[in-house]
Amino acid sequence: MTPCLCTNRTTCRFYQHLHNSRLSETDLQHSEDGRKKRIYKRGAYIFEQGRNSTGLYCVQSGHVLLKHLDKFGNETAFRVVGPGELMGQRSFFGKDNHMASGQALSRTYICFHPKAVVDQLLNTSVHLARCFLHDLARDPGPADTLKLRNLKLPLRIRLIYLLVILKEHSDVTSHEGSLTFNLPLKRLDIAALISARPESVTRVIRDMETDGIALFHDHTVTVPHLDKLLEIIGSNLESPGAQLAEGS
Amino acid sequence: MTPCLCTNRTTCRFYQHLHNSRLSETDLQHSEDGRKKRIYKRGAYIFEQGRNSTGLYCVQSGHVLLKHLDKFGNETAFRVVGPGELMGQRSFFGKDNHMASGQALSRTYICFHPKAVVDQLLNTSVHLARCFLHDLARDPGPADTLKLRNLKLPLRIRLIYLLVILKEHSDVTSHEGSLTFNLPLKRLDIAALISARPESVTRVIRDMETDGIALFHDHTVTVPHLDKLLEIIGSNLESPGAQLAEGS
DNA sequence: CGTACCGTTGAGGTGAGTCAAAGTAAGTGG
């Protein structure tokens, strides 16, 4: 039996939670026995919108794109899930059907925790429930969406935001200020994430390359100067000042 | 002591949770004693982005606009919270600073539940924790954002989506297929919610009125035929140029 | 009767979408 990455507390959120929750040995063993390892090819769906939630998914390796299809046929990608992250929490805890589909962007190894197992663990530990609450509350998804889909921001800025977000979930090799990481997305996927069209993505990427801001080659991004990239976004225009108006 | 709406389980989410969680009488009393009633004038901030979370806010009456300020100084509204709804859960459970500010759109009555009280209750009941988990997971905010900020959708469609969403949280009086409800938003607020400019909002509203789709008058919206409204959303994807009525 | 804010209207500009077509990579089967 090959060791499952999911038993490594540094790489798996689920496992971290379990070990922070002072569960008994039998409970821990129970979760170990319950989990299932699954492998998906590129393009395969790990779960599909509209289906029942059957448990929690933990990504061991690979990347998963979450897409939402509204009732009128519009497909909108809103997130990329990378190694160590959990998926399907929202529908699991909301006791609802999946509100999105998860599609493997590359060969993806998943550790699946069935509903029955997770439910039982939750009921034995308030602390575990609070861990999940904490996780769900800190989900950067909603905040990211505000950045990536802000019409007021030009396309180039939204793309840079996307790079910054994806960088956090990728293996980054840095070398003298420049950094390189894998971008397992097609033009169409990128477009869907920043609410644009693939042709426009191509054009923005071309322009960024001629400007020397970032280089896109064979699903790999190279940023010569991260500072330069962040400067374009941030431009230290920050001033959170607002008056305090306390009611009584 | 004036009766707090927050003790009415049909109007307050927080109270619903407490009563579904089989808490002891002393615990219930504890929460009653702990909560604080607060009143805010129009324009006042109930909580501010960047500050520490100090507890949970339950809206009794009035409406609150949630806004996010990014590093550029761009203000983005992303939600309207109405009576009976909770606010500040994300930062409370995430143990993080508020990621948004909550501003009263009209005179607003808030029931505030301090951190200490909520924390203690949470620790005594796994069920309560799961209620909040369930709530947070079902938060329609992220899904709504996808609709309201989808660049592929024309402004008119986004505005209609907004109306449909707001309708759910308002007192709607319907009469023979037509319905009327309160819209406590200024043009600038509407613009911020659908990622547009106030001038554009004015124009779209004007066009919708000439088309007889919806009437905006003095912060009140009247929709003559809801079917017609929903139909427009649906017909959008199939044929790009499918307007039901011409504008001139 | 100003002052201030909000809402409306018009003229003009542009970023990004659309459409169409060619170029390139990736799979498939013999």
Add this chain to the structure above:
DNA sequence: CCACTTACTTTGACTCACCTCAACGGTACG
């Protein structure tokens, strides 16, 4: 390994929905 099909990417010309800027009208309030 090569033909063949299929999927993805790039490019250019054109168009348009919305933004920007600027001026004006309404309403509330001191």
